[in-house]
Amino acid sequence: MARLSVNGRQREVEAAPDMPLLWVLRDLLDLKGARYGCGIGQCGACTVLVDGGAVRSCITPVETVAGREVTTIEGLGGDHPLQKAWIAAQVPQCGYCQAGQILQAAALLAETPKPTDAEIDAAMAGNLCRCGTYLRIRAAIRAAAGSAA
Amino acid sequence: MSPALTRRGFVAASGSLLVALAARPASAAPGAGAAPLTAFLEVATDGRVKLWSPTTEMGQGTHTAHALLVAGELGVPLSAVAVETARPAAPFRRNGQMSSGGSWGVRAWEGPLRTAAAQARAMLLAEAAARHGLDPAALDIAEGEVRDGARVLGGIGAYAAGAAARPVPAEPALRARHPLAGTAVPRVDIPAKVRGEPVFCSDLSLPGLVHAWARLGPVTGGAPARIDDRATRAVPGVIDVVRLPTGAAVVATGNWAAIRGAEALALDFPEGPDARLDSAAISAGMTAALGRAEAAPAPRADGDFAAAEAAAARVIEAEYEVPYLAHAPMEPWNCIVRFDADGGLEVWAPTQAQDRLMGAITAASGLPAEKVRLHTTQLGGGFGRRLRDMEGMRDAILVARAVNRPVHFHWPREEELGQGWFRPAQKARLKAALGSSGQLLGLAIRTAGPSMVMDFAAPATPIREGGLDGTSVQSLADTRYRFGAYRLDYAMARFPVPTAPWRAVGATQNGYFLECFLDEVAMAAGIDPLALRRTLLAHDARALRVLDTVAEAAGWGTPLPAGRARGIAYVESYGSLCAEVVEASLADGRPRVHRVTVALDCGRVISRDGARAQVEGGVVQGLSAALGEAVEIRGGAVANRNFDGYRLLRMPDAPARIDVQFIESGETIGGVGEPPLPPAAPALVNALFALTGRPIRRLPILAA
Ligand code: FES
Ligand code: FES
Numbered sequence: 120m121a122r123l124s125v126n127g128r129q130r131e132v133e134a135a136p137d138m139p140l141l142w143v144l145r146d147l148l149d150l151k152g153a154r155y156g157c158g159i160g161q162c163g164a165c166t167v168l169v170d171g172g173a174v175r176s177c178i179t180p181v182e183t184v185a186g187r188e189v190t191t192i193e194g195l196g197g198d199h200p201l202q203k204a205w206i207a208a209q210v211p212q213c214g215y216c217q218a219g220q221i222l223q224a225a226a227l228l229a230e231t232p233k234p235t236d237a238e239i240d241a242a243m244a245g246n247l248c249r250c251g252t253y254l255r256i257r258a259a260i261r262a263a264a265g266s267a268a
Numbered sequence: 269m270s271p272a273l274t275r276r277g278f279v280a281a282s283g284s285l286l287v288a289l290a291a292r293p294a295s296a297a298p299g300a301g302a303a304p305l306t307a308f309l310e311v312a313t314d315g316r317v318k319l320w321s322p323t324t325e326m327g328q329g330t331h332t333a334h335a336l337l338v339a340g341e342l343g344v345p346l347s348a349v350a351v352e353t354a355r356p357a358a359p360f361r362r363n364g365q366m367s368s369g370g371s372w373g374v375r376a377w378e379g380p381l382r383t384a385a386a387q388a389r390a391m392l393l394a395e396a397a398a399r400h401g402l403d404p405a406a407l408d409i410a411e412g413e414v415r416d417g418a419r420v421l422g423g424i425g426a427y428a429a430g431a432a433a434r435p436v437p438a439e440p441a442l443r444a445r446h447p448l449a450g451t452a453v454p455r456v457d458i459p460a461k462v463r464g465e466p467v468f469c470s471d472l473s474l475p476g477l478v479h480a481w482a483r484l485g486p487v488t489g490g491a492p493a494r495i496d497d498r499a500t501r502a503v504p505g506v507i508d509v510v511r512l513p514t515g516a517a518v519v520a521t522g523n524w525a526a527i528r529g530a531e532a533l534a535l536d537f538p539e540g541p542d543a544r545l546d547s548a549a550i551s552a553g554m555t556a557a558l559g560r561a562e563a564a565p566a567p568r569a570d571g572d573f574a575a576a577e578a579a580a581a582r583v584i585e586a587e588y589e590v591p592y593l594a595h596a597p598m599e600p601w602n603c604i605v606r607f608d609a610d611g612g613l614e615v616w617a618p619t620q621a622q623d624r625l626m627g628a629i630t631a632a633s634g635l636p637a638e639k640v641r642l643h644t645t646q647l648g649g650g651f652g653r654r655l656r657d658m659e660g661m662r663d664a665i666l667v668a669r670a671v672n673r674p675v676h677f678h679w680p681r682e683e684e685l686g687q688g689w690f691r692p693a694q695k696a697r698l699k700a701a702l703g704s705s706g707q708l709l710g711l712a713i714r715t716a717g718p719s720m721v722m723d724f725a726a727p728a729t730p731i732r733e734g735g736l737d738g739t740s741v742q743s744l745a746d747t748r749y750r751f752g753a754y755r756l757d758y759a760m761a762r763f764p765v766p767t768a769p770w771r772a773v774g775a776t777q778n779g780y781f782l783e784c785f786l787d788e789v790a791m792a793a794g795i796d797p798l799a800l801r802r803t804l805l806a807h808d809a810r811a812l813r814v815l816d817t818v819a820e821a822a823g824w825g826t827p828l829p830a831g832r833a834r835g836i837a838y839v840e841s842y843g844s845l846c847a848e849v850v851e852a853s854l855a856d857g858r859p860r861v862h863r864v865t866v867a868l869d870c871g872r873v874i875s876r877d878g879a880r881a882q883v884e885g886g887v888v889q890g891l892s893a894a895l896g897e898a899v900e901i902r903g904g905a906v907a908n909r910n911f912d913g914y915r916l917l918r919m920p921d922a923p924a925r926i927d928v929q930f931i932e933s934g935e936t937i938g939g940v941g942e943p944p945l946p947p948a949a950p951a952l953v954n955a956l957f958a959l960t961g962r963p964i965r966r967l968p969i970l971a972a
Contacts, residue, residue: 135504142524151471152464154648156598157681158527161911164598192464205462209454209877212885213327214461215468215598215648240920247911249598249649250327251888253922255881 121181125150126194136182140174141165143181144191152192152218156247163246166219167191173226175245190225192218201225204263212250220246224260233264303432305391307359308384309338311432315412315425317342317349322360322377323368324353324620325457326597326647326654327885328941329878330373332455334381336875340448341385343409344424351456353644356622366622369655369769371842371939374874378937386440391431392424399430450932452877457646469618469645470602470678477604478507480667480677481526482660483533484515486905487688488542488764492516496534503529510670512663519671527680542764542904547693550763550901551589554695557716557761558587567736567745571753573701576710580701584792588698588781589966591898593691593770594914599648600684601660605667606674607633613640617661618647620654625661632662633669651889652769656689656724682909690899691770692718694740696781701753706793708804710753713744713782719760720767720774734760742774743841743946744782748811749804765901771889772841772942776949779839780894780967783950787835788963797836797954798824805838810933814838814845814867817929822849822865832862835954837947842939844870845931848887850923850951852959859956859969861891861923864948869931870938876930883928883944890948892917896968915970 121134125148132147144150144167156164158177165177168190195202201221211217220243227234227242234242239260248256302310302318310318319338325331331351339346356366362376389409396414397404400421407416414421460467485492495516497509505525510517518529537543577583603617613635619625622642629640647654664677679687694717701709719737722729731737738745741758770776790800798819805811815838819825824834831853838847851863864887873879896915900907908914953964 138524142522142527146522146524149473151466154468154599155470155523156600157911159681159910159912162598162681197463202462206454206458209458209881211327211455211458211461212329212881213598213647213649214457217461218464221462236924240922243919245918247598247916247918249596249651249889249916251885251892251917251922252881253888253917253919254884254926256919257922 121185123181123184123189124187125189126191132181134181137180139177140167140179140181140184140189141176144176150191150193154215154218156216162216163219163223164216166222166246168222168226171226171229173223190222192221195221195225199225200263201228201259204259208255208259208262210252210255210259212252216246216248220248220256224256224263227260228264234260303428305388305428305432306384306436307357308381309388311388311392311424311428313425313428315344315348315423317344319349319351320354320360321351322354322366323373324644324647324650325351326368326620326650328373328882329455329875330368331457332453332878333374333875334377335456336448336453337378337381337446338385340446341382341443342389344412346448346453346456348412349456355642356626361623365624367624367655368620368650369652371942373941375843375937375939378874382442382446383440386442387436388431390437390440391434392427394434395427395430396421399427449874450872450876453875455878467646468599468648469604469616470599470648472604472616472645474604474606474674477674477676478519478521478671479523479526480510480517480519480664480675481523481530482512482515482517482663482677482679482683483530483535484512484683484687485535485537486903487686487766487901488540488545488904489514490537490540492535493538494536499532499534500529503532508671509533510667512666514659517663517667517677519667519675523678530680540904545764545901545904547591547901550693550765551695553763554589554693554716554761557759558695558697558714560759567741567758568754568756571710573710573712573753573755576701576753577699580709581704582702582792583699584702584788585697585699586785586788586963586965587695588784589695590693590777590780591967592693592765592767592901593893593897594685594899595651595653595770596685596914596916597647597649597651597653600681601657601679602677603661603664604674604676605664607668611639615640616643616645617657618645618654619657620647620650620652621656624655625657628658628661629665632665651771653689656768659687681911685914686906686909688766688906689768690765691776692720692740692767694777698781698785700785700789702789702793706795708751708789710755711751712755714757715740715744715778715781716759716761718762718765718767720769722760722762723767724769739774741778743778743839747782748808748840750807751804771886772945775839775841775942775946776890776893779837779946780950780953783837783839783947784953784957784963784965787954787957791957801836801838810869810935811838811845813933814847814869814931817931818847818849818865818867821867821927821929822851824849833955833958835951835956835958837950837954839946840943841946842942843936844868844938844940844943846943846947848947848951850948850955852952852955854956854959859895859952861921861952863925863927864923864951865927865929866944867929867931868940868944869933869935870940870943871935872932872937873930879930879940880928882940884926886942886944887926887948888917888922890945891921891923891952894949894952894967894969895921896970898968
């Protein structure tokens with residue numbers, strides 16, 4: 120049994136302590152926005168926020184987030200400034216990586232509200248996009264940060 | 269099929285699935301009462317339009333382009349159109365196959381979709397005219413309403429049922445001007461993707477679904493000699509271990525148990541003849557094929573290259589090589605299989621090739637096609653990989669049969685990268701004969717490598733062993749360049765590593781070989797690389813315009829900051845002409861791409877921002893392959909089976925800027941998804957060559 124807070128709701132799940140948060144979210148809580156891409160922390164498709172910081176949920180045992188606040192893409196509500204910026208910039212192609220990209224960007228802006236281009240690149244380097252949407256991701260982050268060129 | 273097991277029953281049974289099967293569930297999901305007007309279009313009583321697209325949406329934006337074509341021709345707002353991939357049937361086939369590849373999504377379907385929308389409009393207007401006693405020729409549809417001049421007669425939904433009973437006109441009149449074609453419209457699938465909604469096959473759920481994760485053998489194939497599943501069966505949640513032709517699948521109540529169980533499996537594969545195959549042996553095999561004494565089939569021989577060589581003041585020669593590449597879509601292969609109580613079979617799959625997949629389904633299940641319902645989900649990337657999932661589909665059916673439950677079958681990333689169907693490795697030896705003033709007298713290319721078509725189309729391959737695979741000489745055999753004498757030879761060199769179409773196919777390797785060698789020629793002759801290409805294309809106004817457009821937009825020849833250089837490349841593929849200029853520098857030996865300028869003549873543009881996104885994505889994927897991608901074969905298997913070893917381009921290596929110039933020449937509409945990819949790698953390599961004077965004759969640029 121594991122207790123955690125997800126998108127502001129207290130949840131109790133029947134999960135072994137070492138079960139990765141990714142599968143707790145997807146299989147036990149029916150939150151499918153965090154996605155499996157590699158399972159080893161290399162792609163970022165599974166990125167969620169834990170107490171506001173970006174983590175790779177595929178390698179995060181659920182026991183380590185007990186008592187902490189987990190935010191998934193579903194928890195952003197749809198009208199989050201980053202989600203609006205993502206739509207305005209028409210960022211996604213296939214979209215598989217994009218929930219992870221948006222949450223990674225949210226963690227960046229929480230820490231660095233006006234990031235430089237180099238800071239954006241550094242913060243986003245762990246999130247792969249095979250469709251190659253990187254330029255639009257950068258533009259959407261700049262726009263959401265109010266620093267659009 | 270019992271009502272409870274139809275798709276609607278399935279949707280009702282699983283709330284989370286509701287949004288998964290329609291591109292725009294919130295704004296448009298025609299329900300009961302939707303009237304089918306043509307095979308492509310249904311109109312609901314509330315006026316919403318359902319479009320059954322013949323293509324798979326995998327990020328390339330064809331569902332939006334199709335919605336745009338239909339909305340404009342029919343006369344409804346784009347937001348009224350919901351798009352879903354059709355189930356395989358005759359109206360959705362091209363050359364007998366329902367399939368999304370070859371950059372055909374817009375260019376092949378523009379006509380049929382506009383016609384379908386014009387048919388629907390004519391039927392709706394005929395119904396409205398009859399009902400109101402008016403002349404149908406005086407009516408039109410705008411903003412989803414039937415109008416008689418400025419007077420609104422009613423929404424189209426009011427006429428849908430009656431229209432559906434009317435004959436479908438064979439040759440309906442198209443609008444003189446399509447009001448949306450060529451404009452930038454927002455993608456219909458983006459809002460759901462930004463909200464993280466369950467749009468992918470991997471997100472779907474079904475009552476009673478169990479999960480199966482595969483553990484498979486080496487890429488060279490073969491059945492496991494021994495499977496020890498004792499540790500697997502001890503994992504809580506594991507239900508069963510199912511033996512597969514090339515490995516096993518672990519079935520569990522949840523994904524995590526299945527993954528742990530699959531990792532705990534001990535699989536031994538026999539030491540077959542391929543157990544020592546590695547990348548070096550493959551490279552040596554291609555070299556041997558290049559040097560084969562007997563003449564390879566020559567797809568092209570203009571003039572007499574031997575004479576040009578004999579007359580040359582100077583001959584330059586170079587050998588180029590590229591490795592196997594993985595498609596690496598972010599969503600690994602997965603599918604859902606459910607055998608229904610009435611003997612039917614329902615499959616949900618992220619496929620690019622519905623009919624090919626149906627072949628695998630019917631072969632593995634023994635069921636006739638009429639008993640199979642195939643639902644195509646949106647794809648977390650395709651790039652050609654999802655054109656061929658025969659083995660993955662077969663294995664899913666074997667598992668579902670074995671456990672007698674609905675199964676969600678998954679490949680881990682390691683199998684997605686490790687099971688092959690790669691862009692072929694290839695080698696080329698290029699030779700140029702230069703005259704005394706440096707002019708090109710002739711060019712010879714001899715190339716050797718695996719035959720994608722032999723692998724991909726097996727067993728019904730249209731060519732014979734050792735014959736000519738056109739994709740291996742793609743963009744070489746049909747180049748517009750005139751080199752003086754031109755001799756192109758090819759030798760097939762096959763290895764037990766299966767190959768498949770990879771975005772832009774043979775144009776990717778051949779564009780690199782030819783375009784980089786041309787810069788070696790230009791350097792040797794002391795000619796500017798743009799000037800050389802302009803000379804070789806002097807006879808072709810369309811190609812010259814592409815070169816001149818990219819050169820002007822990129823500021824070719826204008827001064828750059830110290831340590832920067834430009835490279836140019838031109839490659840034609842899929843009916844479009846594309847030239848790119850890359851502006852690059854080196855920082856601690858690592859290439860940095862500052863700017864990419866693209867000129868693409870695709871005849872006409874339909875969905876402007878979607879086309880731009882495809883150009884951007886193609887450039888990034890091309891640079892990714894150039895910089896870091898290579899499948900390493902070791903011991904008959906893929907050695908780099910996850911993203912720690914298979915290096916996709918990451919954001920810090922992405923260009924700071926990509927500028928796109930569309931040239932709407934009005935020529936036959938060409939592809940957009942693939943043509944922007946091939947020039948990217950050679951343009952980058954040529955920029956680095958200009959910077960350092962050292963050619964890069966082997967990709968990727970960054971050694972492992
Ligand atoms: S799935 Fe977690 S980083 Fe790739
Ligand atoms: S949008 Fe397809 S992987 Fe990023």
